Every structure is written in C-alpha cells, then in structure tokens.
Amino acid sequence: MNNELVIDVTPNEIVIALLSNKQLIELTREKSNLQFAVGDIYLGKVKKIMPGLNAAFVDVGYEKDAFLHYLDLGHQFLSLNKFLQQALARKGKNISISKMRLEKDIDKNGTISDVVKSGQYILVQVAKEPISTKGPRLCSEISIAGRNLVLIPFSDKVSISQKIKSAEEKNRLKQLLQSIKPKNYGVIVRTVAEGKRVAELDQELRALVEKWEDSFLQIREMHPPKLVLGEIDRTTAILRDILNSSFENIYVNDAAAAKDLKLYISGIAPEKSKIVKHITGELPIFDQLGIDKQIKSSFGKTVSFKNGAYLIIEHTEAFHVIDVNSGNRSKAGNDQETNAMEVNIAAAQEIARQLRLRDMGGIIVVDFIDMHLAENRQKVFEKMKEMMALDSTKHNILPLSKFGLMQITRQRVRPEMNVEIQEKCPTCLGTGKIAPAVLLTDQIKQKLDVIVDRQSEKHLTLKVHPFVGAYINKGFWKNLRRQWQSELGIKLTVKEIPSYDLLGYKFFDKNNQEIEY
Structure with missing residues (x-):
C-alpha cells in the first residue's frame, strides 16, 4: 500500500x-x-451545574458553553484540580507532578456537584469539536499525544496498543516504560513504538513531560477562558x-x-x-x-463504484443511510444470488472508503442487496470488517440482518466532511438560460478592451476552460489570441483550468492577481 x-x-x-x-x-x-480542535487544553470557568444530567457547562471561549459530563472528569480529577489551584496561586516555578502526593480517585458513581462548583476554574481538554448546534464536548482526563507515546498526567498506568500482537514485545515495552517514566505520569504506548529503542522513547517521553510542565509557567497570569496548550x-x-x-x-x-x-x-x-x-x-x-x-466524483448523494453499481447516501439528524444498488450491472452465467454478493462485496469496500473520506460518525445503516444464503451475508460482513480495520477511528459493526441491513457505529469527534458538488450555475445564475455561446469570445474581447483601457496593463493572463482555451488558440498565425495581442498592443497568455465551468473566464495581471471588472 x-x-x-x-x-x-x-x-x-x-x-x-x-x-x-x-x-x-x-x-x-x-x-x-x-480553534477548539480535538486535543486543545483550556483553562475554563464552570458556568452552570446540571444535576439532572450529572454534568456541567463550561465557558472555554466558544459561542456556546462546552459540555463536561461527570464520567469524563477522570479518576484523578481531584489531583488535577489540586495541581491547578497550586499553579494559579504559586509564584515562580510550579511544583512538579512527580513530587505531588496524589489525591484519592473520585467515586465512579458520584455526582458532578460533589467535585465541581459553579464559578470554579477548571482545566479541560476538547474531546469533540463543536458540531452543528452543539458546543465542544470536554474531558478532564488530560492526555498529550506524541508519535510513539501518549502522556497521561496524574496516572501511573502503562498501557500497550492492542494492535501490537507480540506478547514478548508488549512485555518489553511495558517494562521499558515503567523503568523510565517519571512518578505520577501514565503512558499509552502507540502501535508505531513497536521495535523502538529505549533512547528514542526516553527522549520523546521527556519532551512530552517538558511540554506539559512548560504550559503552566504563565498560567497564573491567565484569565479564563484561555488556551493553555494547543494541539499541533x-x-x-x-x-x-x-x-x-x-x-x-x-x-x-x-x-x-x-x-x-x-x-x-x-x-x-x-x-x-x-x-x-x-x-x-x-x-x-x-x-x-x-x-x-476525485473529489467531484466521490461526494454527493450518488456515488458510482463498479460496473454500473452505485450507492445512495442520505444524511439525517439521527443517523446516515446508505443504499446499495446494482444499477444496470449484469454478468452472464451468474445467478442473482452470486451477482448480489459480488456487488455487495464491492460496495463494502467503497462504503469503508466513504466513511473515512466524509468522516461520517454516529449511526450508519447500510441497506445491502438482499442475499438469501447466510454464508454470503457472512462474507459481506467479514469484508466490511476487513476494510474498516484500516480506519483508525473507533467503530463497531453488526452482522447483516435477514433484511440485508448492516448497522455501524463510528466515533465522531469533528463535523462531517461535506463537499457540495452541485453548484449554482455561474453562467445563468440559476435561471436556466444563457447568452448564445457563439458570443463568448466577443464578451471576452470586450472585457479585455475595458481592462487595457482602464488599467493600462501590458501583461495579462486569461484563464478559461480547456475547451474555450483550445478554441482561442486554434491555428498558429491567425488565432484569436494573436489577433487580440496585435490589436491591443499587449502580451496575452491563455491558461487552461479544468476546474473552471465551461463558459467561465477570469483575467489576471503579471503578479497573478485577479483583475476585477
């Protein structure tokens, strides 16, 4: 790959x-x-406690207050809060976490009002970016990601990525990190750390600790809401x-x-x-x-993928729906069941790509073409799991039902990527009627006359669709470009831009700045 x-x-x-x-x-x-990207760490202020939701709304500077649930505080919230209060009150260098005596874990069945008060300053990290009408989703179990390691202050646990399969390598990494990590810091070892030497991991670990501690040097002068440590x-x-x-x-x-x-x-x-x-x-x-x-062909309601088969992708507030259609596909010698399975297998590959490409999250329901044999439904399920294994985002896939429906959940931490490929026609402005195409070159020449007359430009670039560019440059001695140059006494360059609409055109000066007219 x-x-x-x-x-x-x-x-x-x-x-x-x-x-x-x-x-x-x-x-x-x-x-x-x-702003408010996943991983950003903010000094916020608690605005309101919501006992019914067991959550708090926190001001981090976004137009809507961010949401912090009790279960997202983290076991060592009291230690984090103690460290924050000391940093806010302390002059000079902050106390090291390694020298702190950690507080006891909060009760996992407790309530938000037991540990958080309205008006309190609080250190939080963005877990989900603002999506639709919702503000950011926050957590207080801080983590700082590096290439090989993820540092978790106020923890002593060393966790190894489940994607590292070798038990021997897992034990090596765990013992290695336990021997070099500072006290009161936890570490998650990422998949790419497999086989890495101790010197490289130790260097990265020290850099992450330094990054965390340096972010608190000026916190005493900060007034919430304020960004403390931004994600790269x-x-x-x-x-x-x-x-x-x-x-x-x-x-x-x-x-x-x-x-x-x-x-x-x-x-x-x-x-x-x-x-x-x-x-x-x-x-x-x-x-x-x-x-x-590729962008234009991959986004939109209808996506073709193989031999005339296509997907219909619909989005609702509650979930996403994907319908698999065989189109006019037919393969001689194969029965309906075999054809259905082949289309569904190909659809599974394209659906996995679409989920990553559009960053679709939440609940996704896929309506595959009906298959009567359970073994064929299992093959499609296995194919989907195989293709989704390439997706690093957390997800869960359920087997196909008897009705050919597959349910997928995929974690969503950012707004869905949506590229609108159907645009209002820039030529007719949505009326459905345009000036005669035969007059296009006359219109370009008229605009050219105005630009030369008003701005006295001698070096111009005309950017057009390749079809129009080919027409303007048609011929060698008697093409339109040479005629316009000779008549106006200018140097004209014609550039062909495939992404322009058919009858669209723009003029640029010698500094490649668009000329308004």
Whole structure:
C-alpha cells in the first residue's frame, strides 16, 4: 500500500488529501484560525451545574458553553484540580507532578456537584469539536499525544496498543516504560513504538513531560477562558499518527509549509525527509494531481463504484443511510444470488472508503442487496470488517440482518466532511438560460478592451476552460489570441483550468492577481 499526502495551502484554509494507491481516502479542511480542535487544553470557568444530567457547562471561549459530563472528569480529577489551584496561586516555578502526593480517585458513581462548583476554574481538554448546534464536548482526563507515546498526567498506568500482537514485545515495552517514566505520569504506548529503542522513547517521553510542565509557567497570569496548550495543526497531527514506510510522497504548494514539514519529519523519521516535495505551477495543486476530479466524483448523494453499481447516501439528524444498488450491472452465467454478493462485496469496500473520506460518525445503516444464503451475508460482513480495520477511528459493526441491513457505529469527534458538488450555475445564475455561446469570445474581447483601457496593463493572463482555451488558440498565425495581442498592443497568455465551468473566464495581471471588472 503506497500512501501520499497532498496539501493545498491557501490564505484562509489548508486542505489535506490522503491517497492510498492513488485513490482518495481522506479529505480534511482546516481553517487557518481553527480553534477548539480535538486535543486543545483550556483553562475554563464552570458556568452552570446540571444535576439532572450529572454534568456541567463550561465557558472555554466558544459561542456556546462546552459540555463536561461527570464520567469524563477522570479518576484523578481531584489531583488535577489540586495541581491547578497550586499553579494559579504559586509564584515562580510550579511544583512538579512527580513530587505531588496524589489525591484519592473520585467515586465512579458520584455526582458532578460533589467535585465541581459553579464559578470554579477548571482545566479541560476538547474531546469533540463543536458540531452543528452543539458546543465542544470536554474531558478532564488530560492526555498529550506524541508519535510513539501518549502522556497521561496524574496516572501511573502503562498501557500497550492492542494492535501490537507480540506478547514478548508488549512485555518489553511495558517494562521499558515503567523503568523510565517519571512518578505520577501514565503512558499509552502507540502501535508505531513497536521495535523502538529505549533512547528514542526516553527522549520523546521527556519532551512530552517538558511540554506539559512548560504550559503552566504563565498560567497564573491567565484569565479564563484561555488556551493553555494547543494541539499541533492537523497536517502535523496526520503525519504524527500515520507516517510510516508506506508513505512515498508529500506534495505541498507552499514553500514555508514544505520547509516546516521537512523540519518536523527530520525530527521523527530522518530517513523520510526527502519525500516532501514543493509543487509549483499555474494550475492549482489539486488540479495538477487529479485530486479535484476525485473529489467531484466521490461526494454527493450518488456515488458510482463498479460496473454500473452505485450507492445512495442520505444524511439525517439521527443517523446516515446508505443504499446499495446494482444499477444496470449484469454478468452472464451468474445467478442473482452470486451477482448480489459480488456487488455487495464491492460496495463494502467503497462504503469503508466513504466513511473515512466524509468522516461520517454516529449511526450508519447500510441497506445491502438482499442475499438469501447466510454464508454470503457472512462474507459481506467479514469484508466490511476487513476494510474498516484500516480506519483508525473507533467503530463497531453488526452482522447483516435477514433484511440485508448492516448497522455501524463510528466515533465522531469533528463535523462531517461535506463537499457540495452541485453548484449554482455561474453562467445563468440559476435561471436556466444563457447568452448564445457563439458570443463568448466577443464578451471576452470586450472585457479585455475595458481592462487595457482602464488599467493600462501590458501583461495579462486569461484563464478559461480547456475547451474555450483550445478554441482561442486554434491555428498558429491567425488565432484569436494573436489577433487580440496585435490589436491591443499587449502580451496575452491563455491558461487552461479544468476546474473552471465551461463558459467561465477570469483575467489576471503579471503578479497573478485577479483583475476585477
């Protein structure tokens, strides 16, 4: 499996596309000023206690108060709260967690009002980003993720990833971490730590502890709501979590971002630093690498996947519904049961990809084509489990019912990715009527006359759909581009952009800034 990452950096957002064997499997959009991301640690203020919900609403600076349930406080909440109060009151360097005497665990059957009071300052971590009309979901069992380890303050437990199968390797890692970890710190060993040497793990562990303790140096001057420790940006988080030997290339269209990525990768995997490639050119990076076309074909209500078969994907407030249809698919020599099973097997692969691509969470109900044999239903179930094993997000899959329905739950910590592929026609503006296409070149020429007359520009670029560009450049000596250049005394470059609508066009100056007219 060959993985590639394509990163489109714009002034307002960063769009990250993850490809596996050239096929788009994940798409992430991150605003440049993103706040309240999963993993961010805030100093908040309790606004209201809700005994009926056994929860509290906490002000962390979002427009809606964030939600903190009693069960998300963590066993060592009293120790965390004690440490926070000492840090807020203490001048100079904070006391080390290793030197603290931990408080007893809170009662797992207790109530929120026993341990939290209205108006109290509280340290919380974002567990779920704001989704729809809901504010962030919080927890107070703080964890700080690194590439190989996850640090958990106020705990002494060492846990090993279940994906590490070797019992010998599990014992080695557990004994190793127990011998090097500071007192009152717990550690979760991630899958990528398998086979790592003690020096590398010790270095990362020290860095995580230092990162945690340094975040409290200025906390005495903070007034909630305030960000105490931010999670690294989404691009770096993806690299931290999934970068492995299967990654062949990371393409990015921004020089500064490429430099930062190389620097980060050289720190965690020096042998992979050369895979970062800075892409330049007039075409958008997603157009150059064929990502835009995959996005347009993978989102929307209807998704085709094999030999005319397709999925219908509907979203409701309660859950998502996916209907599998065979379309006009037919295979000579196969009976209906065999055809149904083949379509369902292929659908299972595409559904697993769609769940990751759209980051669909909550309850998903899949209506497969009816199969009468229980063994065939089991094969589809096994295929779905196999494909979903590649998804790192927590999920649970139930076998198909007699009606061909499969239920899937998938953890949702961020809003669902939704790309609207049907747009209001920029040419007719939704009226359904356009000016005669034969007049398009006359309209372009008129706009060109106005720009040259008003702005005295001598070097212009016209960006159009490839069909229109081919027409303007048709011929060698007598094409329209050369005629316009000669008539207006300018240098005109025609660039063909596949993502433009058929009759759309834009003018740009020599600095590649769009010219408004």
